[in-house]
Amino acid sequence: MRHSKIFFLSILMVALCTTTFAQMKPKTNNKSTAMGGSFKRFITKTPWTFGLSGHVVDDDGKPFQNVFSPSKAWSSLYYPSRLTVDGYFQAGFSFQGEFAYNQYKPGKIINGEAITSKWTFFSTDFHVKYDLNELFGQTNWFDPYVTGGYGFTLRSGAPKPMTVTSNVGFGSNFWLFENLGFNIQTMAKFAMVQYTSNYLHHSLGVIFKVEGGHGSRPGKLGKRYRFVGKTSRR
DSSP: HHHHHHHHHHHHHHHHHHHHTTTTTOOOOOOOOHHHHHHHHHHSOOOEEEEEEEEEOOOOOOOTSSTTHHHHHEEEOSSSEEEEEEEEETTTEEEEEEEEEEEEOOOOOTTEESSOOEEEEEEEEEEEEEEOOOOOOOOEEEEEEEEEEEEEEEEEEESOOOEEEEEEEEEEEEEEEETTTEEEEEEEEEESSTOOOEEEEEEEEEEEEETTSSOOOSOOOOOOOBBBSOOOOO
């Protein structure tokens, strides 16, 4: 069953990446020039979204049971410790890198057992995201999405402290202004190393969009969105 999940997630990621790169249409017969131009435009012109979040790790070894048991299963810090960088590509697709730090305190249930010492948690992930507004129509302030990818997780006190994970999840951006809002996300991470556990990763934080080579200047708030009433299409 576990290998079937990993296989399904792998197929999903291949499909997402294939669809993304299939939409790259060079404007010239010189493939190297076209690819170079696309990469340069992606770096210099695309909107970049930076995020700072608080996050919760549910790592009790039963990620889909006792989901709302924060006293024993959830690990979190009192300060934001998750960083994200999101680069929009095209047709609703974007690429995201994230880094998260946490601590497991004595008494927490980790992989089915109560730990007796403090552990360090660290994860880094790379995801492909798809904006569901591409299917349902633009709402301006509300950007729900699905996401998937791969990552690396370190648990300092575990018998096998390091694992590669296959990730799938969903979330949404809620924009207060055109370039300032907040993000909420839930991710299921499936361990790909034997004797390491799957876990859930929840986050809530602030995001800020830099428009790159066009749009509003970095640091200047754009148009403020209203959460009620009609919204115009972008």
